[in-house]
Every structure is written in structure tokens, then in C-alpha cells.
Amino acid sequence: xxxxxxxxxxxxxxxxxxxxxxxxxxxxxxxxxxxxxxxxxxxxxxxxxxxxxxxxxxxxxxxxxxxxxxxxxxxxxxxxxxxxxxxxxxxxxxxxxxxxxxxxxxxxxxxxxxxxxxxxxxxxxxxxxxxxxxxxxxxxxxxxxxxxxxxxxxxxxxxxxxxxxxxxxxxxxxxxxxxxxxxxxxxxxxxxxxxxxxxxxxxxxxxxxxxxxxxxxxxxxxxxxxxxxxxxxxxxxxxxxxxxxxxxxxxxxxxxxxxxxxxxxxxxxxxxxxxxxxxxxxxxxxxxxxxxxxxxxxxxxxxxxxxxxxxxxxxxxxxxxxxxxxxxxxx
Numbered sequence: 001x002x003x004x005x006x007x008x009x010x011x012x013x014x015x016x017x018x019x020x021x022x023x024x025x026x027x028x029x030x031x032x033x034x035x036x037x038x039x040x041x042x043x044x045x046x047x048x049x050x051x052x053x054x055x056x057x058x059x060x061x062x063x064x065x066x067x068x069x070x071x072x073x074x075x076x077x078x079x080x081x082x083x084x085x086x087x088x089x090x091x092x093x094x095x096x097x098x099x100x101x102x103x104x105x106x107x108x109x110x111x112x113x114x115x116x117x118x119x120x121x122x123x124x125x126x127x128x129x130x131x132x133x134x135x136x137x138x139x140x141x142x143x144x145x146x147x148x149x150x151x152x153x154x155x156x157x158x159x160x161x162x163x164x165x166x167x168x169x170x171x172x173x174x175x176x177x178x179x180x181x182x183x184x185x186x187x188x189x190x191x192x193x194x195x196x197x198x199x200x201x202x203x204x205x206x207x208x209x210x211x212x213x214x215x216x217x218x219x220x221x222x223x224x225x226x227x228x229x230x231x232x233x234x235x236x237x238x239x240x241x242x243x244x245x246x247x248x249x250x251x252x253x254x255x256x257x258x259x260x261x262x263x264x265x266x267x268x269x270x271x272x273x274x275x276x277x278x279x280x281x282x283x284x285x286x287x288x289x290x291x292x293x294x295x296x297x298x299x300x301x302x303x304x305x306x307x308x309x310x311x312x313x314x315x316x317x318x319x320x321x322x323x324x325x326x327x328x329x330x331x
Contacts, residue, residue, distance in 0.1 A: 023315060024075045028084045031071055032091050034063035039094035042152060046095075046159045049169065051176040061148050062295065064088075066303040068114070068144050069137050072121035073307070074316060074328060085114045092148065095155045102158060110147045117143035131318060131328065133307050137300040145292050153285035157277035167262040174254040198256055199249035202233070 038060040045053040068088070075081045089111035096103040121140040125131065159168070178185075178194045185192055192201050242260070251259070265273070310316060316328050 024071075024077075024080060024084075027067055027071050027074055028087070031064060031067040031084065032087055034060045034067065035088045035091035036094060038064055038148070039092055039151070042155065043095040046155070049173040049176070051180065062299055062302070064092075064148070065141060065144055065295075065299045066306065068117070069121070069133075069140050069299070069303045070307060070310075072118050072140050073125065073131070073133070073136060074310075076328065078122075081118055082115065085118060086111055089114060089147075092151050095151065096158070102154075106151065106154060110151060113143055113147040113150065117141075117147070133304050134300065137296070137303060141296045141299060142292070145295060146289070149285055149288045149292070152288065153281045156284050157274075157281040161274060161277050167258075167265050169258070169261075171255060171258045174258045178252075178254040178257070194253050197250045197252055201253070202249075203229075 038057060041053055041057045041060060044050075045057060071081070071084060075084060086107075089107045092110055093103055093106045096106050117140045120143065121136045124136050124139060128135070182194050185194055192204065196204075268276070311318065318328065
């Protein structure tokens with residue numbers, strides 16, 4: 001280890017060794033691989049709109065964030081760290097490969113934010129006596145998450161705009177939304193089954209409303225059935241009039257939602273569509289950033305456990321400098 005005195009402060013620089021290079025390359029590969037997987041799955045989700053893919057997107061985003069924090073701590077050389085960050089920025093931006101007009105600025109923006117995150121972490125490492133993983137993660141993760149979320153929120157309107165002439169959402173997208181909200185719908189509206197057709201739902205609602213009337217019990221069955229049919233017919237006519245198109249009442253709510261929004265969307269001007277796309281991207285950014293605290297906590301805990309494990313198994317060791325100060329040594 002070489003010590004350099006600067007302004008009466010001692011900074012330790014680890015001499016590079018083959019094992020050190022292998023270790024940081026391993027961290028870089030894991031970080032790069034998770035970033036590529038995240039980008040590829042993100043693009044896959046937008047084209048397939050399969051909500052099952054979202055879980056894997058979240059997993060690989062988390063893995064990338066974990067190893068990015070570890071990379072901030074373990075990669076001692078600034079030049080190599082910058083190289084890793086640049087490669088990771090390209091990996092995260094892989095979703096834009098088919099949009100060459102956007103990829104360069106997106107890579108540069110992502111690179112700057114990740115470099116900012118790494119620099120902030122290094123400042124803490126160089127100016128504190130102990131290696132405080134939690135402090136480092138609190139500083140690094142918000143910026144790293146911002147970079148990941150920015151990729152998602154910028155790609156969303158760009159993808160949607162590429163489908164400008166058509167409705168950019170698949171029927172499966174609405175199926176997934178309705179299915180995932182089924183428990184919530186039935187909690188407040190027990191008579192509504194999202195898997196039923198809209199005329200069946202309308203009939204259920206009409207029956208529920210009529211059964212609450214004391215007079216309904218004394219009505220003849222045929223007359224009662226006629227009232228139910230009239231009420232249910234009026235109810236789904238109101239639904240159809242909202243979209244201003246004729247829709248088959250045998251369709252499920254998710255299918256009607258798809259057909260109705262599609263008919264509305266194609267009537268919009270291009271400027272209105274672009275505004276909608278930008279709004280969607282903005283909402284995605286705000287929504288994810290708003291709920292990023294649980295992500296930061298989970299990533300910090302996992303990262304801390306991996307960090308401690310690596311120290312225990314000898315991947316790196318903590319040494320005390322003469323000033324004294326904890327530093328990372330990788331031999």
C-alpha cells in the first residue's frame with residue numbers, strides 16, 4: 001500500500017494486483033449483466049405488456065442497485081469506476097437501441113447521474129473514519145434509483161409515440177389491470193365479478209337494487225324479471241354511451257375498457273396524443289420515485305448482507321490507516 005500525504009491528510013491507494021482486477025471485474029460483470037437484463041425485460045414488457053415480467057424487471061433493477069453500491073465501495077480506481085459506469089449506462093439504455101435518435105443523450109444523462117451517485121459515495125468514504133455502509137447507501141441509492149426510473153419514464157412515451165397511429169396498449173394490459181384489481185373491486189362492489197360479461201354484471205346490480213325494495217317481494221316473478229331487464233339494459237346503455245360507440249354487451253369489462261379507450265384515442269390529434277404520452281411518462285417517474293423508499297430499504301439490507309459476507313469470506317478486508325481510517329483492501 002502506498003501512502004500519499006496531502007494537506008496533512010493521508011489517503012491510502014491499493015496497488016493493483018491480478019486478484020484485485022479479477023474481483024472488480026466480477027462485480028462489474030454482475031452489475032452489467034443485471035443492467036442488461038433489466039433493459040431487455042423492460043423492452044419486452046412494453047411489447048408484450050405481460051405483468052408477470054414486471055416482477056423480473058424489479059428483481060434485476062434491485063440486483064443492479066445492490067452491485068452498484070458495492071461497486072462504489074470496492075472499485076478503488078476512479079478510471080475503472082468511470083468505465084464501469086459508462087458501460088452500465090449503455091446497458092440500462094439498451095431499450096433505446098431501436099431508437100438511435102435518443103440513445104446517445106439517454107446514455108449521457110444516465111452516466112452523469114450514476115457518476116454523481118458514485119462520486120457522492122466516494123466523498124463519504126474519503127472523509128469518514130469508518131466505512132459506514134448505511135450512510136453510503138443512503139447517499140448513493142436515491143441517485144442510482146433516479147437513473148433507473150428516468151430510463152423507464154423516458155422510454156415509456158417514446159415507445160407509445162412509436163405506436164402513434166394505433167392504440168399502444170394490448171387487450172392483455174387491461175385484463176391484467178382488472179384481474180389484479182379484482183379483490184379491491186369486489187370488496188366495495190361484491191355483486192360485480194370482473195370475469196363476467198357486462199350484461200351479467202348489469203343484471204346483478206339491477207337485482208341487488210331491486211331486492212332492497214320491500215315492494216319487490218310481492219311483485220309477480222314475470223313482472224319482476226321485466227323490471228330487472230329494463231334496469232340492467234339502462235345500466236349498460238349508460239356505460240356504452242360514455243364511450244359513444246356500440247359495444248357487444250357480452251364482452252367482459254376489460255374488453256369494453258380496451259375497445260372504448262381505443263375508440264377515443266384514435267380520435268385525438270397527434271399533439272394531444274403526444275401530450276398524453278408525456279403525461280404517462282411523468283406519472284411513471286413520480287409514482288416510482290414516490291414509492292422508492294421501500295426499494296431503497298430492501299436494496300440496502302441485501303447489499304449490507306452481501307457486503308458483510310464478502311468481508312467474512314476474504315473477498316476484501318478492512319484495514320485501519322495511520323490517521324486512523326477504515327479502508328477497503330483487495331489483494
